[in-house]
Amino acid sequence: MTEKLKLPIGLENFEEIRKSGFYYVDKTKLIEQLLEEWGKVNLFTRPRRFGKTLNMSMIRYFFEVGTDKTLFDGLYISQNEKLCEQYMGKFPVIFLSLKSVEGLNFESAKYRLCDLVGKEARRFMFLLDSDNLTEEDKNIYRAMIAMQDGKYVMSEDILISSLQILSELLYKHHGIKTVILIDEYDVPLDKAFQNGYYREMVSLIRAMFGLALKTNDFLQFAVLTGCLRIAKESIFTGLNNFNVLSVMSPQFDECFGFTDEEVKEMLAYYGLSEHYEQMKQWYDGYLFGNILVYCPWDVINHCRDLRVDSDAFPEDYWSNTSGNGIVRRFIDKANMQTKSEIEQLIAGEEIVKEIRQELTYDELDKTIDNLWSVLFTTGYLTQRGRVDGRCYRLAIPNREIRELFITQIREWFKDSVGRDRTTLDDFAAAMLRGDESQVEKIFGDYLWNTISIRDTAVSKNRKENFYHGILLGLFGFMDNWIVKSNVESGIGYSDILIEAFDCRVGIVIEMKYAEDGNLDAACKKALGQIEEKSYEARLKEDGMRTILKYGIACYKKNCRVAVKK
Numbered sequence: 199m200t201e202k203l204k205l206p207i208g209l210e211n212f213e214e215i216r217k218s219g220f221y222y223v224d225k226t227k228l229i230e231q232l233l234e235e236w237g238k239v240n241l242f243t244r245p246r247r248f249g250k251t252l253n254m255s256m257i258r259y260f261f262e263v264g265t266d267k268t269l270f271d272g273l274y275i276s277q278n279e280k281l282c283e284q285y286m287g288k289f290p291v292i293f294l295s296l297k298s299v300e301g302l303n304f305e306s307a308k309y310r311l312c313d314l315v316g317k318e319a320r321r322f323m324f325l326l327d328s329d330n331l332t333e334e335d336k337n338i339y340r341a342m343i344a345m346q347d348g349k350y351v352m353s354e355d356i357l358i359s360s361l362q363i364l365s366e367l368l369y370k371h372h373g374i375k376t377v378i379l380i381d382e383y384d385v386p387l388d389k390a391f392q393n394g395y396y397r398e399m400v401s402l403i404r405a406m407f408g409l410a411l412k413t414n415d416f417l418q419f420a421v422l423t424g425c426l427r428i429a430k431e432s433i434f435t436g437l438n439n440f441n442v443l444s445v446m447s448p449q450f451d452e453c454f455g456f457t458d459e460e461v462k463e464m465l466a467y468y469g470l471s472e473h474y475e476q477m478k479q480w481y482d483g484y485l486f487g488n489i490l491v492y493c494p495w496d497v498i499n500h501c502r503d504l505r506v507d508s509d510a511f512p513e514d515y516w517s518n519t520s521g522n523g524i525v526r527r528f529i530d531k532a533n534m535q536t537k538s539e540i541e542q543l544i545a546g547e548e549i550v551k552e553i554r555q556e557l558t559y560d561e562l563d564k565t566i567d568n569l570w571s572v573l574f575t576t577g578y579l580t581q582r583g584r585v586d587g588r589c590y591r592l593a594i595p596n597r598e599i600r601e602l603f604i605t606q607i608r609e610w611f612k613d614s615v616g617r618d619r620t621t622l623d624d625f626a627a628a629m630l631r632g633d634e635s636q637v638e639k640i641f642g643d644y645l646w647n648t649i650s651i652r653d654t655a656v657s658k659n660r661k662e663n664f665y666h667g668i669l670l671g672l673f674g675f676m677d678n679w680i681v682k683s684n685v686e687s688g689i690g691y692s693d694i695l696i697e698a699f700d701c702r703v704g705i706v707i708e709m710k711y712a713e714d715g716n717l718d719a720a721c722k723k724a725l726g727q728i729e730e731k732s733y734e735a736r737l738k739e740d741g742m743r744t745i746l747k748y749g750i751a752c753y754k755k756n757c758r759v760a761v762k763k
Contacts (some may be wrong), residue, residue, distance in 0.1 A: 202221075202467070202468060203219055203220055203221040203467075204218075204219055204220045204221065205220070205221055205498050205501055205502050205505075206220040206221060206222070206498065207498060207499065207502055209252075210251040210252045210255060211252075211255050212252060212255040212256040212258070212259050212269065213255070213259055213266070213269060215252075216269045217269070221464065221467070223456055223460050223464070223494070224273050224274050225249065225252075225253055225256065225453050225454075226256065226260075226270065226273045226274045226275035226276075227274045227275070227452070227453065228253055228256070228257070228450060228453040229256070229257060229260050229275050229281075230274070230275055230278055230281060231449060231450055231453070232257070232421070233281055233285060235441070235449060236419055236441065237419070237440055237441030238411075238417070238419055238420070238440070238441075239411050239419070239420045239421075239422065239434070239440050239441065240419070240420065240421045240422070240441040240443060241383075241421075241422045241423070241424070241427060241434070241440070241441070241442050241443065242421070242422070242423045242424075242443050242444075242450065242454070243423070243424055243425060243426065243427050243442070243443070243444045243445065243555070243575065244423065244425070244445060244454045244455075244486070245425060245445075245484075245493075245575070245576050245577025246425060246516075246576070246577065247493060247494065247495035247496075247516055247577075248454045248455050248484075248491075248493060248494060248495075248577075249454050249455065249494050250381060250382065250423040250454065251295055251297070251381050251382070251423075253423075253453065253454065254293065254295070254379050254381045254421065254423060255293075257377075257379060257421060258291050258293045258377075258379055260275070260285070260286055260287075261285060261286070261287070261288065261289045261291055261377050262287065262289065262290070262291040262377075263287060263288065263289060263290055263291075263372060263374075264287065265286065265287040267282075267286055267287060270282070270286070288374065289374055289375070289376065289377045289418055290322075290365075290368035290369070290371075290372050290374060290376045290377070291376070291377045291378075291379060292318060292361060292364055292365060292368075292376060292377070292378045292379065293318065293379040293381075294314055294315065294318055294361075294379070294380050294381065295314075295381035295382055296311070296314070296380065296381065296382050296383055296385050296386055297381065297382040297385050298310060298314065298385075299311045299314060299385060299386040299389070300385065300386065300389035300393075301389070301393070302393050303393065303394075303395060304390070304395035304398040304399065307386060307389065307390065307395070307399060308354070308357070308402065309349070309350075311357065311386065311402075312350045312352055312357055313349070313350055315342070315350075315352070315357060315360045315361075316342065316343055316345070316350035316352065318364075319339070319342045319343050319360065319364055320343050322339075322364070322367075322368065323343075324371070325339050325367050325368075325371055326339065326340075328370070328371040330370045330371050330373075331367060331370055331371060335367055335370065338356075338363055338367075339363075339364075339367055341353070341356050342356055342360055342363065342364065354402075357402075357406070358402065358405045358406050358409065359409055360406070361378060361406065361409065361410035361414075362409040362410050362413075362414050362416075364376075365378065365410070365414060365416040365417055366414075366415075366416045368416070369416040374418070375416055375417060375418035376416055376417060376418060377418050377419060377420070377421075378410060378411070378417060378419075378420040378421075379420070379421050379422075380407075380420065380421075380422045380423075381422075381423050382423060382424055383403075383407075383422045383423065383424045384424035384425055384426050385424075386399050386403060387399055387400065387403065387559055388425075388426075388559065390559075391559035391560070396559060396560060400433070403433055404433045407433050407434070408433075411434075425575055425576050425577075426555075426557065426572070426575055426576075427442060427444065427555050427556055427575075444555055444575075445484075445485075445486045445487070445575070445580075445581075446487070446555075446581070447487055448487040448488050449487070450487070451486045451487025451488055451489040451491075452486075452489050452491070454486060454491070455484060455486060455491030455492060455493065455494060456491060456492040456493075456494050456497055457489060457490075457491055457492075458478070458482065458490065458492075461474070461477060461478070461482075461492050461497055462474060464497065464501060465477065465501070468501055468504075468505060470501060470504050470505070473500075473504055476512060477492070477497065477500060477512075478492075479596065479597050480496070480500070480512040480596055480597045480598050481493050481496040481497055481500070481512070481596055481598055482595075482596055483580060483593075483595030483596040484577065484580045484595045484596075485580050485581050485582065485595075493516050493577075493598075495515055495516055496515045496516050496598060499513075499515040500512055500513070500515070512597070512598065514598050514601060514602055514605075515598075516577075516598060516599075517598075517599075517602050531566050531569065532566070533566070536566055537648075540603065543579070543592070543593065543594050543603070544594065544600060544603055544604060546593075546594070546600075547593070548582055548591040548592060548593045549591070549592050549593075550585050550589055550590070550591055550592070551567070551570045551571075551574075551589065551590065551592050552567065552570075552571075552587070552588045552589050552590075553570070553571050553574055553575075553581070553588055553589075553590050553592075554568065554571045554588065555571070555575065557571060557572070570592065574590075574592060577595075577599075578594075578599055578602075578603075579592045579593065579594060579595070579599075580592070580593060580594075580595040581593075604664065619675075621640060622672065622675050622676075624636070624640060625637065625640045625641070625672060626676050626679075628640065629696075629705060629746075629748075630698060630701060630703050630705075630746075632746050632761045632763050634748075634759045634760060634761040635759075637748075637759045637761075638757060638758060638759035641669070641672075641750070641757050641759065642755075642756065642757050644668065644672070645665075645668070645752070645755045645756070645757055646755050648668065661711040661713075661752075662693075662709050662710065662711045662752075665709055665711065665750075665752040665757075666683070666693055666694070666709050669694065669707070669709070669750070670683055670694065673694070673696065676696075676698075678698065678699065678700050679696050679697065679698050680696070680697040680699070681694065681695075681696050682694070682695045682696075682697075685736065686736070687706070687732070687733045687734070687735050687736035687737070688731045688732030688733050688734070688735040688736070689731050689732060690727075690731035690733065692706050692707070692708065692728070692731075692733035692736075693707055693708050693709045694706070694707040694709075695707075695733070695736055695737060697737065697740055697742060701744075702741065702742055702743040702744065703742060703743070703744045703745075703746065704734065704737030704738070704740070704742030704744065704745045704746070705737075705745075705746045705747075705748060706728055706733045706734050706737060706745070706746070706747050706748065707748045707750060708724035708725070708727050708728050708733070708748070708749055708750070709724070709750050709751075709752070710723055710724045710749070710750070710751045710752075711751070711752055711753065712751045712752065712753040712758075713753075715753050717751045717752075717753055717756065717757070717758035718751075718758060718760075720749075720751030720753075720758070721749040721750070721751045721758050721759070721760035722749065722760070723749070724748075724749030724750065724751065724760075725747060725749040725760055725762055728747045728749070728762075729747075729762075733747075734747065744763075745763075746761055746762075746763055747761065747762040747763075748760070748761050749761075749762075
């Protein structure tokens, strides 16, 4: 049996994937489209983990002087012999991925940028032996790659001019203009915004890009990628023939992310076709241009897990690598209107919002409307069509992101209620004395201030789990309580068991979701289940002297509490 190609988990180098026996989803049509439609500077905006870095690596290896042309054998672009003859291996290429340019302060981030530029410049050490460069040219190059104690020591002036200088030196050596590729250009701005040195980083990037992309006579063309288009920063102001290719653009719509057919082919190749519907439900749903695509990172990771364990359940792979700070910042600013809209999204419905694709980072927190735009551009929401002008129908793309929203909401809720210690103490006291009216009032108030699940397509069990999670969040702040969830007791598994050792009070709780809105009947059913299955048995075994049995029913933002002592 022929050994299967390896899955490229975390690999973003095109040469390594093609030479070392890894599975590759052919995206070389991007090169053909780029050559047919290019501007002097081309910006692709896509969410994280949608193949931007790998595509940039592919572009580098196609155009770069001295490339191994066999890397493209059998791929789409190899069919276009004219383009390959004219462009493959014909240009010097400068390639920087700025995803590592971060730090707690500006100096730290600037050092990382110097290190990145210095390492890229060192790829061209042949410049020191070039007969086409003057000694002055070579001295400037030496200043770019100079090191002291293992660190690059180029001045800020050299750093700002580095891409322009390097492209000029490469032009003098080769006699050909340079291609500049800058991947994840907006990461330094994002990190600077989070850590308080935003203005300094904007000034540095603006100056650097200005020389490299606006006034550079030695530039053939440039490609940049990122999540956000930060045009108002004046980073890109003044560029002629500046080509912005966002997720709204119909061009290049299949070049980032996996199409449905590509996912089917991958699953079939690894003998996993029976998992197609599950894969689609969890990771499909991003509308780029006119095509629905999957997140490649999710698909590859889940394929890996399924090859190890055919019963592997889909996981949230994407958010663990993308950072969830934006969701938290969004939730923290949510008012009642926004919470209602989040409920609609979690329910699988759509909301209509104006999308602003040109924002500064310091505008993000000025209005909740801006944060909708950021959630869209970063991949937490997708579009389902234009309404008019800049207004689009927005939706959560798939189950992975829906679960992320629910998880983040629970975390937010837990933190916010934890700040209200007095109410929490009142809630605990009411629980211990069996005061059903007070428990109902306080819990009901919390429900009105948080977000519920109202998706009729979601199973009753999942709805009950949502409210179950809210209660556990409240109980988690009771320092002297032992709280157990879904624990075996009697002849079944109780929803929640609580042991308050200070007063030797045991509490058993059964949650119900009243789908028909009949809260009283649901409470009665919950209490009946506690009795029938003897859920209190575990509490008695552990020495609790007083046992309180709670039936709690929820419906949307309403609750009913019944207690039996």
